[in-house]
Amino acid sequence: MGPVFEGVGPEVDLETAVAGAQRGDEAAFRVVYRAVQPQLLQYVRSLVGPVDAEDVASEAWLQIARDLPNFRGAGDSVRGWAARIARNRALDHIRARARRPVSGAGVDELVQLPDRADTAGEALDAVATDRALAAIAALPREQAEAVLLRVVMGLDSTSAARVLGKRAGSVRMATHRGLRRLAELLEQDAAFRDPAGDADHVGVAFSAAASASSAASAPAPASASEAV
Amino acid sequence: MRVRRGAGRDLGGGVAVDWLDAEAAEALVSGGCPAPPDGRALMSAARLARLLSAAAAPVSGADPAREAAAVAAFRTSRPEGAGAVGFATTGPVGVARAVPPPAVAGGTVLRKKRGRRVSAAVGAALAVAGVAVAVAGGRYAVGGEGPGVRPPAATVGAVPSTPPTPGETSDDSRASRVRRSGATVSTAPSVRTAPPVPAARNGHDRGHRRSWGRCRTAGAHRVHCGTEWEKGHARRGGRGRGR
Numbered sequence: 001m002g003p004v005f006e007g008v009g010p011e012v013d014l015e016t017a018v019a020g021a022q023r024g025d026e027a028a029f030r031v032v033y034r035a036v037q038p039q040l041l042q043y044v045r046s047l048v049g050p051v052d053a054e055d056v057a058s059e060a061w062l063q064i065a066r067d068l069p070n071f072r073g074a075g076d077s078v079r080g081w082a083a084r085i086a087r088n089r090a091l092d093h094i095r096a097r098a099r100r101p102v103s104g105a106g107v108d109e110l111v112q113l114p115d116r117a118d119t120a121g122e123a124l125d126a127v128a129t130d131r132a133l134a135a136i137a138a139l140p141r142e143q144a145e146a147v148l149l150r151v152v153m154g155l156d157s158t159s160a161a162r163v164l165g166k167r168a169g170s171v172r173m174a175t176h177r178g179l180r181r182l183a184e185l186l187e188q189d190a191a192f193r194d195p196a197g198d199a200d201h202v203g204v205a206f207s208a209a210a211s212a213s214s215a216a217s218a219p220a221p222a223s224a225s226e227a228v
Numbered sequence: 229m230r231v232r233r234g235a236g237r238d239l240g241g242g243v244a245v246d247w248l249d250a251e252a253a254e255a256l257v258s259g260g261c262p263a264p265p266d267g268r269a270l271m272s273a274a275r276l277a278r279l280l281s282a283a284a285a286p287v288s289g290a291d292p293a294r295e296a297a298a299v300a301a302f303r304t305s306r307p308e309g310a311g312a313v314g315f316a317t318t319g320p321v322g323v324a325r326a327v328p329p330p331a332v333a334g335g336t337v338l339r340k341k342r343g344r345r346v347s348a349a350v351g352a353a354l355a356v357a358g359v360a361v362a363v364a365g366g367r368y369a370v371g372g373e374g375p376g377v378r379p380p381a382a383t384v385g386a387v388p389s390t391p392p393t394p395g396e397t398s399d400d401s402r403a404s405r406v407r408r409s410g411a412t413v414s415t416a417p418s419v420r421t422a423p424p425v426p427a428a429r430n431g432h433d434r435g436h437r438r439s440w441g442r443c444r445t446a447g448a449h450r451v452h453c454g455t456e457w458e459k460g461h462a463r464r465g466g467r468g469r470g471r
Contacts (some may be wrong), residue, residue, distance in 0.1 A: 026299060029299060029302045037290065037295070041286065042284070042285075042286045054291065058294050061294070061297070061301065062301045066301065068302070132283035135279060136283055151280045151283055152284055172250065172254065176250050179253045179256060183245040183275070186272065190271075
């Protein structure tokens with residue numbers, strides 16, 4: 001795997017970039033953006049569904065850009081901070097959406113083949129990603145949020161706990177339970193399929209999980225009532 | 229919560245996931261490789277690792293217009309005089325500072341410095357740039373980044389049907405002028421050809437990596453798992469990383 005950013009090696013020094021951005025360095029801000037945005041967008045996508053994800057993530061970035069000078073944190077903690085902002089914006093969005101009639105943002109939307117795919121393989125992968133997110137999002141909310149922050153945002157349990165306002169231990173436990181549930185669903189699913197069939201493993205494996213929830217695009221936080 | 233109950237076999241129609249104790253769970257979410265004792269559990273672990281890998285794979289392709297909007301917001305909100313840092317001082321910084329964040333989120337215009345004459349023009353230029361890149365990119369023009377993802381509302385609303393010349397938008401030229409002295413970051417269009425990949429995950433895990441080894445960068449690592457456990461399925465696990 002080559003360098004991820006031009007002129008920036010794979011090991012992006014996020015801390016340095018954040019410090020630079022806090023001094024007003026636009027290039028440094030771009031480095032922060034590019035290092036954080038892919039996962040942040042994916043995380044938001046898992047919360048609000050694919051249709052609104054980009055808009056919500058953009059809202060989050062406006063706040064991040066505005067508040068970055070006041071951010072105090074070491075190392076990689078900007079990720080958790082950004083996730084917290086994005087989560088708040090996502091919850092705002094979900095609340096607003098709940099107040100108006102929703103036209104099916106459900107699993108059908110999630111598993112549609114995306115137009116963006118350049119190849120069939122990419123299309124399958126994209127579906128796999130969407131189904132994986134749907135499967136996770138179909139977990140009980142606490143578990144889903146923990147797994148998403150840890151897996152999608154790449155946070156450690158302490159950072160994830162900070163985002164959720166919980167203790168690290170309870171986040172670890174919720175993660176564990178969520179993974180067990182996912183593993184059970186995968187096993188159930190595999191029991192009905194021939195694993196040697198070389199089918200799209202990721203894609204097919206979630207049918208049980210995804211169908212477990214009819215509103216998988218934003219199930220976990222959709223029931224969110226807490227103000228964060 | 230460490231649950232290790234027997235060998236984890238439940239062949240009576242139930243599901244055997246007892247291999248997945250707390251330690252294995254931590255390993256999985258940290259990109260590690262739990263090594264369950266028997267083959268069946270190994271398969272189960274591989275399946276779960278693949279699911280997590282798929283979930284962690286970021287949507288491929290970056291939207292330059294979104295980045296431009298974020299950077300514009302950054303520019304607008306940074307304190308006066310902060311531009312004295314680095315190369316941002318060269319070139320048309322005065323104009324750049326006056327750029328309001330373009331409209332985002334379904335037409336909501338978020339700007340803090342209204343009333344500057346240039347702002348509207350530059351805002352429109354940014355929007356044009358967005359559309360230009362979108363048109364050039366093709367994939368953004370047809371369907372955004374994912375199923376049902378619409379193109380940025382701001383760019384669509386601001387510029388109805390004028391496909392500008394790709395790559396020669398004012399935003400591009402302005403951006404490259406701003407970055408002229410020693411820019412280390414690629415310009416917006418190159419984001420499309422080389423989508424950002426969260427390499428910083430590597431750094432992030434320093435310090436709390438467990439004994440499972442250093443293989444966080446989710447996709448990369450889990451591909452590794454896949455190749456070890458189920459050769460032939462490996463590609464499934466690490467979509468798009470580093471492409």
